[in-house]
Amino acid sequence: IRNGIPGIQCNDQSNNTSPTIQNCIITENGDQGVISDGGNMKLIDCIISNNIGSGCRLLRGYKEIRGCIIKNNSGHGLDLYEESASVINCLITNNSGDGIYLRYNYPLNLINSTIANNGANGLSINEGGRPFIRNTIIYGHNNRQIHFGDSGVMEVDIDFSMIESEQSGGIYFENTLMGSLLWGENNISDDPLFINDSEGVYSISDYSPCIGVGTLDGAPETDIEGNPRPNPEDSNPDVGAYENVRSEPLPH
Numbered sequence: 433i434r435n436g437i438p439g440i441q442c443n444d445q446s447n448n449t450s451p452t453i454q455n456c457i458i459t460e461n462g463d464q465g466v467i468s469d470g471g472n473m474k475l476i477d478c479i480i481s482n483n484i485g486s487g488c489r490l491l492r493g494y495k496e497i498r499g500c501i502i503k504n505n506s507g508h509g510l511d512l513y514e515e516s517a518s519v520i521n522c523l524i525t526n527n528s529g530d531g532i533y534l535r536y537n538y539p540l541n542l543i544n545s546t547i548a549n550n551g552a553n554g555l556s557i558n559e560g561g562r563p564f565i566r567n568t569i570i571y572g573h574n575n576r577q578i579h580f581g582d583s584g585v586m587e588v589d590i591d592f593s594m595i596e597s598e599q600s601g602g603i604y605f606e607n608t609l610m611g612s613l614l615w616g617e618n619n620i621s622d623d624p625l626f627i628n629d630s631e632g633v634y635s636i637s638d639y640s641p642c643i644g645v646g647t648l649d650g651a652p653e654t655d656i657e658g659n660p661r662p663n664p665e666d667s668n669p670d671v672g673a674y675e676n677v678r679s680e681p682l683p684h
């Protein structure tokens with residue numbers, strides 16, 4: 433889908449629609465790649481790239497984004513407004529704005545995804561929001577990995593994830609009275625050792641500290657490419673969108 437203004441638009445604030453957009457390439461549109469206001473949309477196994485505006489602007493209702501690559505858009509990767517959403521097995525990289533921009537006090541389940549090298553923050557929470565983050569890499573952003581705005585009730589629960597610079601350097605509160613961070617004891621902060629992120633390859637190398645340190649609880653059965661998760665079967669899953677074939681990293 434190319435040269436639209438936007439690429440795809442679906443508006444239904446009655447929440448009576450449940451469209452599924454699957455196996456689509458949505459690119460080079462003159463506005464957002466996807467705009468959806470209301471309804472219960474599913475975006476599955478899509479590539480959303482190089483749009484003028486955000487990759488997706490999703491408002492109200494409930495949205496599931498699974499197995500998608502959202503990259504190189506001139507706005508945010510995902511722009512969520514009054515929106516409940518699940519983001520699973522997604523790669524969100526190299527967008528000019530935030531990887532995910534979340535506004536108002538709605539839940540976001542962020543599971544086994546890789547959010548890296550976006551132009552502003554990895555995850556920006558504004559005027560409320562309740563992200564639940566597991567098995568996810570948030571790394572390499574120009575501003576903060578996770579940014580809390582200065583108003584609204586903001587509650588973030590993070591565990592079994594890779595957050596660059598941990599709490600001290602990676603997470604910023606504009607107003608410490610408005611944000612609540614539940615930081616699990618299983619988070620890590622090392623370089624994830626992507627294969628070649630400068631060329632857009634965000635699978636993890638055999639030396640990555642993200643191998644085998646995720647949790648099985650809530651993890652999808654396959655990764656973004658359809659490979660089994662965990663791999664090997666009797667191991668713990670990896671952190672991020674891509675599953676390595678090793679159960680533990682090689683020493684380096």
